[in-house]
Amino acid sequence: MQTCFDLVWLAAERTPDHLAIVDDQSDRQLTYSQLIDEIEAVAVGLQQRGVKPGDRIATVLPSLFDHVIVLLALQRLIAVPALINFRLKPEEIAQLIELGELTGAVILANENMAAVLKEALPEGAPLLSVGGAAGPAENYAQCRGDRSSLGTAPIPDREDEAFIFYTSGTTGLPKGVVLAQKTVEHRILWISTQAGYRYGTHNVSLGFMPLSHAIGYFGVLLLTLAHNGTYHVMSAFNPVAANDAVENLGVNYLFAVPQLLFAMTKAPNYDPAKMKSLELVLHGGAEISGDLLDQIGAEWPCQIRHIYGTTETMNSLYHPNPVGHPLRLRPGFYSRIRIIEVGGTPDQIVGVGQEGELIIDANVDTIFSSYLNRPDATAEALRDGWYYSGDVCLKHENGDVDLIGRVDDMIRSGGENIHPSEVEPTLESHPAIKEVSLIGIPDPKWGEMVVACLTAVDSDWVVEAAELDTFMKESTVADFKRPKAYVFMNALPRNAANKILRRELREIAVNTQAGDGDWDFVTV
Ligand code: 01A
Ligand code: MG
Numbered sequence: 001m002q003t004c005f006d007l008v009w010l011a012a013e014r015t016p017d018h019l020a021i022v023d024d025q026s027d028r029q030l031t032y033s034q035l036i037d038e039i040e041a042v043a044v045g046l047q048q049r050g051v052k053p054g055d056r057i058a059t060v061l062p063s064l065f066d067h068v069i070v071l072l073a074l075q076r077l078i079a080v081p082a083l084i085n086f087r088l089k090p091e092e093i094a095q096l097i098e099l100g101e102l103t104g105a106v107i108l109a110n111e112n113m114a115a116v117l118k119e120a121l122p123e124g125a126p127l128l129s130v131g132g133a134a135g136p137a138e139n140y141a142q143c144r145g146d147r148s149s150l151g152t153a154p155i156p157d158r159e160d161e162a163f164i165f166y167t168s169g170t171t172g173l174p175k176g177v178v179l180a181q182k183t184v185e186h187r188i189l190w191i192s193t194q195a196g197y198r199y200g201t202h203n204v205s206l207g208f209m210p211l212s213h214a215i216g217y218f219g220v221l222l223l224t225l226a227h228n229g230t231y232h233v234m235s236a237f238n239p240v241a242a243n244d245a246v247e248n249l250g251v252n253y254l255f256a257v258p259q260l261l262f263a264m265t266k267a268p269n270y271d272p273a274k275m276k277s278l279e280l281v282l283h284g285g286a287e288i289s290g291d292l293l294d295q296i297g298a299e300w301p302c303q304i305r306h307i308y309g310t311t312e313t314m315n316s317l318y319h320p321n322p323v324g325h326p327l328r329l330r331p332g333f334y335s336r337i338r339i340i341e342v343g344g345t346p347d348q349i350v351g352v353g354q355e356g357e358l359i360i361d362a363n364v365d366t367i368f369s370s371y372l373n374r375p376d377a378t379a380e381a382l383r384d385g386w387y388y389s390g391d392v393c394l395k396h397e398n399g400d401v402d403l404i405g406r407v408d409d410m411i412r413s414g415g416e417n418i419h420p421s422e423v424e425p426t427l428e429s430h431p432a433i434k435e436v437s438l439i440g441i442p443d444p445k446w447g448e449m450v451v452a453c454l455t456a457v458d459s460d461w462v463v464e465a466a467e468l469d470t471f472m473k474e475s476t477v478a479d480f481k482r483p484k485a486y487v488f489m490n491a492l493p494r495n496a497a498n499k500i501l502r503r504e505l506r507e508i509a510v511n512t513q514a515g516d517g518d519w520d521f522v523t524v
Pocket of ligand 1: 216284314315
């Protein structure tokens, strides 16, 4: 079993002088041997600040050069990075720190963030900020020391915690997905069998996906470094810069949610001729539009693969030739799947032509161990040796499936999961609002667009959508979860048991957006 650090260290033994990582914000670029030096220098700094094997340390950072180094330095110490989406608000992050018993954090230089997290962390816990000191946070640049004091890398057990990634929960707060050390190498190896990624220094990838999610971390960063490629940091996603980077850096590999590829093809500098170095492009994490797939299929000179995965399982389904079949998937090399009756047991398998919930074999090395300090949620997702994905698939005769929806109310916007329960209580706390139901409707840019359907306390009380948008911006809910449109209604549709009919609401919202029906569709 190799740890993340081992995988990079082994690559450095093979090609010490090959270029490993290049920053986009400074002139920093490191060969593999320099990368190991840098990781170990920072690891000493962390160790001197009390970081020990098994400590869970939050990183709340965009996909920066320093984020890469600190993640690998934590792994050098067998400490456990808890990678928190930097788009969350400080209050939400503070709750994750307390719930997850995290004992340190590395953040961007932001005094308010530092002050809130300082309160949430235990007394004396390391709090470092990238980009300078910030309030109670120490300047990350000072966190380094003499490598000779580090000693050899500790050897963890297979089941020891390696990482915490976060995914949207159904009870308001994101769930921490605990990944054991045994998952790490298997979370990248499948990319060779499923997508034809080849080992070697010819690999050049663009780090434009968030490192705080499984695709950006395993599917781009670690994959590239473990296979002796060159990883180009893109500190903030920018489609114009991405098009130029592919052209000028000779990028041959991308793995992204479709929204990034969509943005690239819509950018003013897009030109298919810029894409000629691409060899392999993987898309996953959200539904891709047939139009986008047709376009890149025709205009990009590379292999395209559809990858289905989750933070909990990594890859489970794929399609080797998705153009023309945006929903189509087939079981992957690494994992057994079943499509079962919704609400059913693993042996209640649906027939060909029928829909059911996708469940995934949990007896593989890539699977998560639990949701951090959430035994209730773990017991719900992991049952009888299967992981219940919550995704609805339609089964075809040849064993392929079409991915067609969710069993629950989860919304997927721009590759982020957003659950209504994360947003509805806040909107309902507005004094003019009586009830809110949050839904997702199809959208060419975001995949699904978050829409709030609502009723007012007093039908004469007019609330402007812009006012609600400001109200949400000022709340503790992350900006990307905010509704992009509001539909004000007299009443929300309910069934006989008084349950809101979200499917019906989605239809109403789609029609309303098209200008049909009784209500206004107000975008903000
Ligand atoms: O009004 P404003 O100014 O607040 O609007 C801002 C943002 O709030 C808004 N925004 C969003 C989203 C979003 N996802 N949904 C809705 N709104 N993200 C940002 O857009 C305005 C501009 O803000 P920004 O920060 O400049 O936005 P960008 O940098 O352009 O970000 C958009 C991105 C699409 C790049 C960003 O959302 C992103 O990075 N998404 C990718 C998330 C991701 O990595 N998903 C993969 C999860 S791993 C689990 C999985 O599915 C899987 C799959 C396969 C796991 C394993 C495998 Cl094998
Ligand atoms: Mg209210």
